[in-house]
Amino acid sequence: MPKKRNYTQEYATQTERGEHPDRMERQRARRALDAKGVSRVGKDVAHVKALSKGGSNADGVKLQAPSKNRSFKRKSDGSMK
Numbered sequence: 001m002p003k004k005r006n007y008t009q010e011y012a013t014q015t016e017r018g019e020h021p022d023r024m025e026r027q028r029a030r031r032a033l034d035a036k037g038v039s040r041v042g043k044d045v046a047h048v049k050a051l052s053k054g055g056s057n058a059d060g061v062k063l064q065a066p067s068k069n070r071s072f073k074r075k076s077d078g079s080m081k
Contacts, residue, residue, distance in 0.1 A: 025057040033061070044069040 049055030
């Protein structure tokens with residue numbers, strides 16, 4: 001049986017790192033898709049413009065296959081192109 005998640009600790013860690021507002025934005029985007037009746041099963045919610053390239057949740061999101069969403073072209077130093 002999997003170990004239970006400590007949501008209180010996760011929240012504290014996210015808040016400490018300053019990640020909590022971004023995570024809440026992503027969750028709002030997921031809820032909006034759910035409200036429209038879009039099935040997210042087996043798909044990733046991807047940003048139209050990657051966050052690492054200056055995008056935001058306000059720019060929009062799209063559904064993509066995990067293999068497509070998680071396979072980025074990289075520079076020789078490991079950063080995204």
